Structures are given as C-alpha cells and as structure tokens.
Amino acid sequence: MPEWYDALPGRDLSLSSRWATDEFREELRAWCESWVGPVVDMEQHKLRAWATVWRLRTADGRRWFAKQNCPGQQVEVPLMEALSRLAPQRVVPVTAARDGFLLTPDQGPVFYETAGDDLENWVRLARDAALLQRELVPHHRELLATGMTELTPQQAPAYAAARIEQYAVLDPGDSRRLEPVVADRLRAHLPVVRRWAEQVAALGLPLTLNHNDLHENNVFDVDGRLRFFDFGDSLMTEPLGVLLVPLNILGEKLGADADDRRLWRVVDAALEVWTDLAPAAELRAALPAALQLGRLGRVESWVRCQPSQNDEQLAEWGPVAVAWLATLDADPPVTT
Numbered sequence: 198m199p200e201w202y203d204a205l206p207g208r209d210l211s212l213s214s215r216w217a218t219d220e221f222r223e224e225l226r227a228w229c230e231s232w233v234g235p236v237v238d239m240e241q242h243k244l245r246a247w248a249t250v251w252r253l254r255t256a257d258g259r260r261w262f263a264k265q266n267c268p269g270q271q272v273e274v275p276l277m278e279a280l281s282r283l284a285p286q287r288v289v290p291v292t293a294a295r296d297g298f299l300l301t302p303d304q305g306p307v308f309y310e311t312a313g314d315d316l317e318n319w320v321r322l323a324r325d326a327a328l329l330q331r332e333l334v335p336h337h338r339e340l341l342a343t344g345m346t347e348l349t350p351q352q353a354p355a356y357a358a359a360r361i362e363q364y365a366v367l368d369p370g371d372s373r374r375l376e377p378v379v380a381d382r383l384r385a386h387l388p389v390v391r392r393w394a395e396q397v398a399a400l401g402l403p404l405t406l407n408h409n410d411l412h413e414n415n416v417f418d419v420d421g422r423l424r425f426f427d428f429g430d431s432l433m434t435e436p437l438g439v440l441l442v443p444l445n446i447l448g449e450k451l452g453a454d455a456d457d458r459r460l461w462r463v464v465d466a467a468l469e470v471w472t473d474l475a476p477a478a479e480l481r482a483a484l485p486a487a488l489q490l491g492r493l494g495r496v497e498s499w500v501r502c503q504p505s506q507n508d509e510q511l512a513e514w515g516p517v518a519v520a521w522l523a524t525l526d527a528d529p530p531v532t533t
Contacts, residue, residue, distance in 0.1 A: 201346065202356050205363045205500065209268055211507040216249040216265070217241075225298070229253055229263050232293040232300055246510040247502040248429060252303070260303035261292065269501030270429040274299050275343040277428060280406075283336050287329040289417065289426040304417035304424060311418050316459055319447050320466045322413060323440060325423040327470035330405040330436045337404060340433060345406075347433040348497065350398040353490045354391045357383070357525065360496055364519050372515030373503060379523050386526045393486035397435055400475045400483050407434040409494045411442050430498035437484055438491025440467055444530035455532040464531060485529040495521040 215221050226236050235256040242262070243250040247270055253261040266273055278294035280287075293300040305311075312318035333340060341347060348356060361383050364375035375383075408415070409430040417424045444460055447453070453460050468480045499518035506514055 200352070200355065200359075202352075202359050202497075206269065206504045209504040211246065211505055211510065212265075212267055213244060213246050213249070213505075213510065214507070216244055225251060225263055225265075228296060228298055229261065229300060233259070233261060246506040246514060262301050262303060264299040264301075265297055266299075266429050267502060267505035269504055270498075271297060272344045272346075272431070273427075273429040276340070276345060276431060277301075277426075279336075279339055279343050280333075280428070283339065284329055284332050286422060287325065287332065287425060288428075289424050301426065304419050306417075307414050308416045308418050308423065309413035312413060314450055316462065318413070319443065319463045322411070322416060322423065323443060323463045324466040324470065325416075326408065326411055326425065326439060326443075327436065327467040329425060330407075330439065331470050333406050334403045337433070340406060345431060345433050346497065347404060348494060349404060350394045350435055350490060353394045353493055354387060356493055356497075357390050357522075358387055360493075360500070360518075360522055361387075364522065372511050373519065375519045375522065379519070383522065383525055390489075390525065393489050396483050396486045397437070397490060400435070400479060402435050402437070402471060402474055404433050405436050407432045407436070407439045407491075407494055409439070409442070409498055411439055412446050430494075432494050432497060434491075434494060435487060436471065437468070437480070437487035438494060440464060440484070441488045441491035441495070441530065444488065448530050455528060455530060457531075460531050482533055485532050488529040488531070489525065492521055492524050 222239060226239060230236055233255050236253050237256050238254040240252045241249065242252045247267045249265055251263045253263055274294045274297060277291050277299055281291040289301045289304055291301055361375060361380055364373060365377065365380035367374040408425065408428060409432055410427065415425060415427040447463060448460060451459055464484060468477060471480060496518050499521065503515060503518065
C-alpha cells in the first residue's frame with residue numbers, strides 16, 4: 198500500500214507574488230472586516246514563500262494578526278480552529294479560521310521579548326508545551342481529521358529512506374538535490390535510524406501534536422499562562438521529538454555541551470509530564486533517539502513548503518529540507 202511520503206509533492210503556484218498585491222490586500226481586508234468590523238490600518242508583518250502575516254487595527258482600537266499559508270501548510274487553519282476548542286487555555290485565541298485565512302487577536306510581546314534568556318523560562322516553555330501535548334492525547338482522531346500528517350516512530354526509517362532517494366535523484370543544479378556523497382552516507386546510517394525507531398516505539402507513548410518549530414518567538418505569556426501559536430509546521434508524532442528545536446536553540450545560546458545540566462533541567466520538565474506512562478529513566482535513555490527522529494519532522498515541514506516556492510525562492514530555501522536530512526547522523530543536542 199503506498200504511503201503518503203512515497204513521492205515528493207509536485208510544484209505548485211507561488212502565492213508570495215500575489216500576497217504583495219493590492220488585490221490581495223483588499224481581499225484580506227474584506228474578509229477580516231466580515232469578522233471584526235472596519236479595519237483602519239493594515240501592515241504586512243511577514244512575507245515569506247510559505248506564509249504571509251498582516252497586523253491590523255480596527256476602528257475600535259483593537260489589534261489583530263491575519264495569516265494565510267501556502268497550500269502545503271494550510272492545515273494550520275483547521276488545526277487552530279480545533280485547538281481553540283480542545284485546549285483554549287494553551288493556544289492563542291482564534292477569532293476566525295476559515296476560507297484559507299486565520300485571524301487572531303494580538304497578544305502583545307512574544308515570550309522572547311518578555312522572558313529573555315532566563316533558563317527557568319525555557320523550563321516553563323518545555324513543560325507547558327508537554328502539557329499541551331498531553332491534553333490533546335484523547336483527541337487524536339479529531340486532530341487527524343484537520344488534515345494533519347502522522348509520522349510514527351515505526352514509519353520513520355521508511356520515511357527517511359524515501360526522502361533520501363527522492364532528493365538524490367533530482368537533477369544536478371536543482372537546489373533541492375541531495376548530493377551523492379551525502380546520500381551514500383545517509384543510506385549507510387539507516388540501520389541506526391531503525392534502532393532509534395525501535396527504542397522510541399518501545400516507550401509506548403501516545404501520538405500527539407508536535408509543534409515542530411517550538412521556540413520562544415512562537416508563544417505569548419498572557420496573564421501568567423503560555424499561549425502557543427504558529428502551528429503551520431505541525432505533525433502528529435510521539436511527544437519527545439518536539440524538544441529538538443528548543444534544545445538546539447538553547448544549546449547554542451548557552452554554548453552548552455550535550456551533557457550540560459542546564460539542558461537536562463529543561464528536558465526533565467517536559468519528561469515529567471509522561472512519567473506515569475513510562476519510567477523517567479527509560480524516557481531519558483530514549484530521548485536522544487527521539488530527538489534524532491525529530492529531525493525528520495523538520496525535513497517534512499520544508500518538503501511541504503517547497504511546492505509553492507518560485508525559482509528564486511527555491512534557490513534560497515530549496516536546500517533546507519536536505520540540510521535537515523543530512524543532520525540525521527549528527528550528534529543529538531543532549532546525550533545520556
């Protein structure tokens with residue numbers, strides 16, 4: 198039976214050129230006004246190949262963010278609608294999520310601006326993200342119904358093998374191409390990926406939401422509670438791999454080695470949420486393998502963004518998927 202990752206998605210139309218037009222601006226304005234009333238100010242906050250975000254102000258003085266993703270990341274719209282119902286205290290409130298657009302109220306400065314580099318804030322970030330994951334475990338089917346992609350530990354070796362071959366056969370000169378020497382190195386590493394998958398699967402943890410781009414710029418601190426947003430990269434996976442991105446960022450900020458106690462302080466805050474399902478020692482032992490499998494989630498988020506990139510954008514961003522793939526044999530950010 199074919200798997201969803203048996204082929205790379207085909208090229209699609211780039212939306213970023215349209216997102217820069219007056220026509221799109223007025224279409225977005227009309228859609229927003231249908232939900233929140235007259236818009237008196239609009240500013241394009243972000244324009245990327247994969248998404249555009251606008252900051253709005255309505256006549257009553259309130260401020261909003263409006264977003265549209267590329268087709269490969271459109272799952273964020275129904276996903277945010279679901280999350281706002283299933284875990285309303287842990288995600289940014291949603292005013293409207295339909296017609297390919299997402300509208301949310303401005304929540305003020307992002308967590309990075311209010312929390313800085315204090316280690317305890319990273320501890321809080323990791324724990325609250327894990328609590329969101331745990332809260333969503335009973336809603337697995339409803340999350341999948343939004344169109345989310347499920348990547349299980351058992352699928353990981355086949356997924357890795359498929360993406361290696363798909364990128365390796367691209368024409369020389371294609372920015373997405375996996376160079377032969379790297380492809381050979383990764384093929385030789387696949388038995389290790391299988392061992393990782395077996396170790397992580399043996400924990401028996403449930404599949405749940407993996408934000409897949411978890412860091413302090415994708416969360417607000419609102420009245421003492423963290424509210425997460427920017428779920429366009431999300432997948433359904435085992436829960437521990439979500440720590441890959443925050444540990445990479447924090448390790449670089451701190452200049453920390455893989456056995457640094459400060460990193461493990463952050464890790465343990467997240468693992469504690471799952472210790473009723475697996476012993477803490479087993480969770481700790483399997484974490485490096487889970488983090489390595491988490492690299493495949495980062496590959497997939499870039500696979501989804503590539504179809505909507507024009508040639509110029511592919512020249513810049515096309516190599517990112519294989520760059521993440523090539524880290525499969527790199528050291529994990531923490532080791533036991």
